[in-house]
Amino acid sequence: MSAPGLQGLRPWIIQRITAVYIAVFMLYFTVALSAVRPFSAESWSEWVAWPGNNIGIGMFIIAVLWHAWVGIRDVVLDYVPNVVSRMLVLTLVATVLVGSGFWGFRGLVLVVIK
Amino acid sequence: MRFRIYRYNPEADKKPYMQDYELHEISQGMMLLDALLLIKEQDPSLGFRRSCREGVCGSDGMNINGTNGLACITSLSDLKEPVEIRPMPRLPVIRDLIVDMEPFYKQYRDVKPYLTVKDPLPEVELKQTPEERDQLDGLYECILCGCCSTACPSFWWNPDKFLGPAALLQAARFIGDSRDQATAERLEALDDPFKLFRCHTIMNCVQVCPKGLNPTKAIGDIKKMMVKKSL
Numbered sequence: 475m476s477a478p479g480l481q482g483l484r485p486w487i488i489q490r491i492t493a494v495y496i497a498v499f500m501l502y503f504t505v506a507l508s509a510v511r512p513f514s515a516e517s518w519s520e521w522v523a524w525p526g527n528n529i530g531i532g533m534f535i536i537a538v539l540w541h542a543w544v545g546i547r548d549v550v551l552d553y554v555p556n557v558v559s560r561m562l563v564l565t566l567v568a569t570v571l572v573g574s575g576f577w578g579f580r581g582l583v584l585v586v587i588k
Numbered sequence: 589m590r591f592r593i594y595r596y597n598p599e600a601d602k603k604p605y606m607q608d609y610e611l612h613e614i615s616q617g618m619m620l621l622d623a624l625l626l627i628k629e630q631d632p633s634l635g636f637r638r639s640c641r642e643g644v645c646g647s648d649g650m651n652i653n654g655t656n657g658l659a660c661i662t663s664l665s666d667l668k669e670p671v672e673i674r675p676m677p678r679l680p681v682i683r684d685l686i687v688d689m690e691p692f693y694k695q696y697r698d699v700k701p702y703l704t705v706k707d708p709l710p711e712v713e714l715k716q717t718p719e720e721r722d723q724l725d726g727l728y729e730c731i732l733c734g735c736c737s738t739a740c741p742s743f744w745w746n747p748d749k750f751l752g753p754a755a756l757l758q759a760a761r762f763i764g765d766s767r768d769q770a771t772a773e774r775l776e777a778l779d780d781p782f783k784l785f786r787c788h789t790i791m792n793c794v795q796v797c798p799k800g801l802n803p804t805k806a807i808g809d810i811k812k813m814m815v816k817k818s819l
Contacts, residue, residue: 481779481780482784482785483814483815485781486811487818551781551782551786552742552746553745555745
């Protein structure tokens with residue numbers, strides 16, 4: 475294997491599955507944008523706190539981060555030939571994405587427990 | 589007609605340079621290879637490969653006005669002046685327009701471009717139905733000129749790891765062959781972040797293939813077969 479720890483088919487499938495989920499959820503969110511009234515922080519907090527939406531947004535966060543990971547990983551594999559530099563860049567990207575995920579989930583939890 | 593041709597002799601030149609030539613004896617229907625042969629009469633030091641002169645051997649692949657193609661089937665009337673001719677990109681230059689095809693052939697050898705049969709061989713030939721034979725159309729006609737792989741940015745960035753469109757077309761040719769008995773092994777060998785999945789479907793390979801083949805579709809078909817196998 476030319477890149478230990480990195481795979482070929484699995485990320486390719488994940489990228490497509492997450493793309494479909496992201497597209498479907500964005501459509502749902504666009505509909506919600508026009509349906510949730512009044513257009514206020516309180517009503518949006520309620521919308522996000524509803525378990526179905528909360529889980530849906532949680533899955534959306536995971537899908538976006540996973541999709542972004544595969545996309546950025548592809549760019550890095552293309553343009554960073556040095557193995558050490560590549561691993562450093564990928565570690566940095568993974569750290570930022572995981573950190574963003576925690577930040578997103580923290581927001582979801584706070585909306586529910588407030 | 590004016591020409592600008594890449595010149596480099598590693599034994600004599602410090603770095604490559606472009607040399608201008610002019611031809612006055614251009615007649616209708618002339619191909620670029622005909623012009624190169626006339627230029628070579630002017631300057632015998634110009635190096636380029638050629639053989640069949642009819643788009644079959646694939647020897648005279650080169651970069652013509654920024655696009656890879658075979659000089660022997662490129663009509664001069666279709667080219668803007670000055671015609672800028674360079675060696676195919678990303679392969680080591682041996683001299684002038686002659687490139688070292690070894691990295692390209694290595695990728696070709698890596699896909700094991702031959703039938704693998706595990707059962708005892710029959711007394712007669714391995715037979716196919718006409719429908720099974722039809723599956724190979726668009727795959728077996730490759731002449732290994734290298735125009736597609738050297739037009740592919742993924743091959744430029746990772747020429748030692750990404751197999752390139754030509755080798756992947758051959759992989760698809762043997763994966764799709766009803767007589768081959770190593771399909772699973774072939775698909776498994778390609779399940780790697782570099783060998784196949786550096787293809788981002790930009791279709792430069794399709795644009796430049798002098799035989800009108802579609803390596804991008806072949807790569808897509810391999811991915812579909814990998815997904816089917818994994819389910």
